[in-house]
Amino acid sequence: MQYIRLYSYVISKLEQEIPGHITYHNFQHTLTVLENAVAIAEKENMTEDEKILLKTAALLHDVGFIKNHLNHEMLSCEFAKTHLPDFDYSAKEIVLICEMIMATKLPQTPKNKMSEILCDADLYYLGGEEYELYANQLFEEFKNTGILKTRDAWQRRQIDFMKEHRYFTKSVQEERNRKKNENTTILEEKIKQLPKNLRTAENFQEIFSAVCGIIIAAFALNSFLVPNHFFDGGITGLSLLVHELYHLNLALVIILFNLPLIIISYFTIGSNFAKKTFLSVLFLGIYLWQLPSFHITHDKLIVAVFGGTFLGIGVGMVMRAGAALDGIEVLALYTLKRTSFTITEIILGINIIIFSIAALQFGIETSLYSVLTYFCATRTIDYVVEGIRAYTGVTIISAKSEEIKHQLVNSLGRGITVYKGERGFLPGRYDVSSDCDIIFTVITRLEMRKLKNLISEIDPEAFVFANTIKEASGGIIKTRAKH
Template identity: 60%
Template sequence: MQILTTSVPSVIKDTIYIIAGILFCSFALKGFLMPNQFLDGGVTGMSLLIHEYTHINITYAIILTNIPFVVLSAFQVSRHFAVKTMACIVGLSISLYFFNFEVAHIADDKLLAAIFGGVFMGIGIGLAMRGGCALDGIEVLALYTLKRSSFTISEIILGINVIIFLIAALFSGLATALYSVLTYYTASRTISFVIEGLEEYTGVTIISGKSEEIKEQLVMKLGRGITIYKGERGFLRDSFHISQPADIIFTIITRLEVRRLRNLVHEIDEKAFVFTNTIKEAAGGVLKKRARH
């Protein structure tokens, strides 16, 4: 009973994410991309290619192109994910069939259509991913290829998209292909923003001779948890054999807090060594819990 109680809100939230994602993608396709013959990357781009050059209805093209990747996802990810993704894709096709999104004045401006088409497409795909499914199966193909080649997932996806945009350049002209690249780039950046949000985490490492003061300020003033590594600092060129123990401070903050932390450390020790790195996934500890899919 407890498991059922905790899972119902999660299912409702996932369903809302997926429905919103489907509507955003439909709006992007019907309102911006298709009227201007722009493409997106991945399987959506393949579907648009088939629609443009064979005149197959986009609703059928999306389902047909995604079926192989959905089947593949059942083996590469899970059957539950495959079923959920297939339902999501069918929902997108139904939305495209029944809803006629028209943005007459905006769609006439190709630059705005490329940018905002990518934004709405990215929002839709990102929301669907937060709901636990995929509106584009390109990552599944990349994951499958990764296990059988020495290329990374990013390289595989890039290679597939280069082929799609080259075909667009050959048949629709270079201008259309370049607008499509802009759409894809905008969509990919928006997807990252939707999934990670404004609170994308940043790991900060601080090495300073005044570590005690910095530790106190980070915890008491900034309100952050810290982890201390025991190390040594020194080993300079003119005094290589001279070193001293040092507390190496590590903490995780949001990217909105990076400037404040740097200023705080600089006020205590101008010579402190501070470097940051992006944290893609963080949970537990004193961090605020956020859903990840």
């Protein structure tokens, strides 16, 4: 093994060919890992032959960054297999070196002592005084390569990573664990300062969304539904019905009908939701009372479609703020615990009663147009609350699954599930197949184009198919809002 000649060749290559935007995994990092590996090997009583193999693996472990930051461990192994025979390394020795290099891939998976030493040498800085310096370099590299964009996201990711990470060799554990825990604690203290500012921005967004929603809902009621004696479903529809039958003040009726349900929600859902809903309903009543009515049109179809749409926009925006303008869902949840009916069935039953009374008192035509109003409002609420973020399940089958997995997790920030399968079995070549990873992930509708472009750049021949997710729970999927 001609290690000295290999060292000169590789360091020169790293120094000249590592891209400038790679601010952490550069030739200096390789030198540092090499130095750490030698120091740990001395403490772990490795033989001279083992030390040479270890130093070779440390020298080559990030050489793949010359070609690409994606899947660089595999590229480093390809470099080793191509060039090490020229420096008198045997096939067996190259296999051992590649095993060490692949062990450094996160999450680290060392299977022997030499691999454990290289893994510890690679992440030695986590438990050192120099942690912040190296962490900043890595953050800049992640920003340059599009893996992360904000320091907040970086710090949260580092905390999770450092809590899950462990050193493998006894000497490094004794030397570095205490300081690594201190570095983790410092990061946690820094992250505690962020939520105050972030929460202020979130509160402003919620208040803005709720106020806009209340105004739009009040506009829909005052300018479309009330002047034309149209109805909606839920508590709003019941309030409109009572208003038309007994000529009571609509603002007062809406507040009074929602008040008992808000009290129930305080105990069944939570105080925060109840408080937000009470304020939203109260301000809706004030706006209905204070805002002037504009009789925009008496065309029944326009009133049904646009009245329902504007009402849906308003209700949806309030829902996005974490509140409700209609207590029908609370009533359905309360009734659900005492009957065998589903929430949908309960809401449907209440609305059938409302529209049936409307048909008897104001005619079938008005009732049917009111059903159309309710339909438009419901569809619009779905879109406002979750339409832009509608989730799609995507399955990807590709020969370059490793690179695609890396990009999905680090560029799109999505979790993935991997199934083991076989690809091939084409007409005329049925006997030709190969093992592959079948990747499944869940993305938003707006991310679909970005995902397709990302996969196309890596593997234009990848097989990709998507399906809309109708119902899901857990993970990042949010509960569907009902009206």
